[in-house]
Amino acid sequence: MACFAPTSITGTSSIAVIINSIADMREIARRTIPRAIFEYAERGSYDEVTLRRNRSDLEAIEFRQRVMVDVSKQSMATTLLGEPAAIPLAIAPTGLSGLFHANGEILGARAAQTFGIPYCLSTMSICSIEDVRAATSKPFWFQLYLMRDRAFNAELIERAVQAQCSALMVTLDLPITAMRRRDAKNGLSVPPRLTLRNALDVASKPGWALRVLFGKRRSFGNLQGRFGDAHGLRTLAQWISKSFDPAITWKDVEWVRSRWPGKLILKGVLDAEDAHHACATGADAIVVSNHGGRQLDGAPSTISVLPEVVDAVAGRCEVLFDGGIESGQDILKALAFGARGCLIGKAYLYALAARGEPGVASALRILREELRVSLALTGSNDVHVVNRQILRSHGTPERVGVQGGCSLVG
Numbered sequence: 001m002a003c004f005a006p007t008s009i010t011g012t013s014s015i016a017v018i019i020n021s022i023a024d025m026r027e028i029a030r031r032t033i034p035r036a037i038f039e040y041a042e043r044g045s046y047d048e049v050t051l052r053r054n055r056s057d058l059e060a061i062e063f064r065q066r067v068m069v070d071v072s073k074q075s076m077a078t079t080l081l082g083e084p085a086a087i088p089l090a091i092a093p094t095g096l097s098g099l100f101h102a103n104g105e106i107l108g109a110r111a112a113q114t115f116g117i118p119y120c121l122s123t124m125s126i127c128s129i130e131d132v133r134a135a136t137s138k139p140f141w142f143q144l145y146l147m148r149d150r151a152f153n154a155e156l157i158e159r160a161v162q163a164q165c166s167a168l169m170v171t172l173d174l175p176i177t178a179m180r181r182r183d184a185k186n187g188l189s190v191p192p193r194l195t196l197r198n199a200l201d202v203a204s205k206p207g208w209a210l211r212v213l214f215g216k217r218r219s220f221g222n223l224q225g226r227f228g229d230a231h232g233l234r235t236l237a238q239w240i241s242k243s244f245d246p247a248i249t250w251k252d253v254e255w256v257r258s259r260w261p262g263k264l265i266l267k268g269v270l271d272a273e274d275a276h277h278a279c280a281t282g283a284d285a286i287v288v289s290n291h292g293g294r295q296l297d298g299a300p301s302t303i304s305v306l307p308e309v310v311d312a313v314a315g316r317c318e319v320l321f322d323g324g325i326e327s328g329q330d331i332l333k334a335l336a337f338g339a340r341g342c343l344i345g346k347a348y349l350y351a352l353a354a355r356g357e358p359g360v361a362s363a364l365r366i367l368r369e370e371l372r373v374s375l376a377l378t379g380s381n382d383v384h385v386v387n388r389q390i391l392r393s394h395g396t397p398e399r400v401g402v403q404g405g406c407s408l409v410g
C-alpha cells in the first residue's frame, strides 16, 4: 500500500531510508549519537514509572471515529501566547541540545522558525542566548531555572530582554534534581570527552565525533565563567545542587514577574491547587508537565491530570501540555482535554540527533500531517473546536478520567 504520510528519504540510491514517524527518528538517533547522550534524553528518573505512564496513558485514550462529515477544509493554525503558530505545538526547552548535534539549539530554533512554531531555549543550553539570537530572525522563548545567585538570574533575564525573547518560561519542578540512574552509570560529561570507556562507542559514531566532540560549542553557553572547567556529570549534578535554589516559592515567581516585561510561562504544574497559585501570579500560561518523567517518579502522567488542571485554571491563562507527545494523535488528545498547545522534548531531540535542522523540519511535518488526518477522522475541521466529545469514555484507564468519575465525553 502506498504511503501518503510526509516522508523524508535519505541515503544513497541503493539504500534509501524512509522516515515517516518519530519512532524512525529515534532509531536513527540511537545509531548516530553516543549512548550516554541518547540515554540522557531517553531515560527517566529512578524506576521510570512516571516516564512510562506519560506514554501508556496517552496510548490508552481512544478517539471516536466519525464519518460523513465534510472535512475538506481544515484549520490547524492557532496562537500561543498571542504569537501565530502553524500548529498548536512548540519546542520544549532541553538542556545540552547542542550535544545531540553541533549547534543543536541554533538548528532547532531555525527549524521551528521556518515551520512557524515557537522554540524555547533552555538555561542549560550549549549555544548561548546570544548565539541563537544572532542565528535567527524571529523572537524565541527563553527558559529560566531559578538559582541561589539572584544577580545571575537577573542577568539572564536581562540577556533574554536584550535578545528580544518573546516569552520567559520559568521551570518550577526542579528545585532539586532527581537521579536518572543511567546518566550516573554512563558517565556523561560536559564538555563531552573521549575516554577509554566510551572509545568504542564514539568511534562507531564518527560523524557525531567530528561535529560535536571537536566542534566549537561544547559546554554551557549561558553559564560561561560560572560552570568553570567542571568535568563529569557528577560535577554537573554537584554544580546544579550548589547553584539551583531549593528554597524557591511562589514569591520568587513574583520577583521574576517584576523584572520580566514580556509574557510569562510557568512550567511544571501538575496539580489543580498549584494551578490556582500559578494563575494568582498573573502568569500568561502554564505548562502541565512532569519534566518528561525526569523528576518526581511516581507522579501521575501529565495527560491524566490535564482535565483537572484545565478546570482549575478556568480560562485565566493558557494551558500548555507536555509529556510523551510522539504523534499528531497525541497532540489531538491533549487538545481534546483542553490544552491550548503542546510541547515536544524527546521527539525533537531524536529528530535533531538524527538529521539536524532538516530532521527537525521533517519531524514537524510528520506531526502536522498526523494531526491533520486525525482531526479529519474524528470529524473535526478546526483545532479550536475540538473538545472531549472526540474521545470515547470507555477503554481509558481510570487515571485519565475526568474528576468525579464523569464520562470523558461531554
Ligand SMILES: Cc1cc2nc3c(=O)[nH]c(=O)nc-3n(C[C@H](O)[C@H](O)[C@H](O)COP(=O)(O)O)c2cc1C
Residues within 6 Å of the ligand: 040, 041, 042, 054, 092, 093, 094, 095, 096, 122, 123, 124, 143, 171, 267, 289, 290, 291, 292, 293, 322, 323, 324, 325, 343, 344, 345, 346, 347, 349
Ligand atoms: C534531554 C532533556 C533535557 C531537558 N532539559 C530541560 C531544561 O533544561 N529545562 C526544562 O525546563 N525542561 C527540560 N526538559 C524537560 C522538557 O522541557 C519537557 O518538559 C519534556 O521533555 C516533555 O516530555 P517529552 O520529552 O516526553 O516530550 C528536558 C527534557 C529532556 C528530554
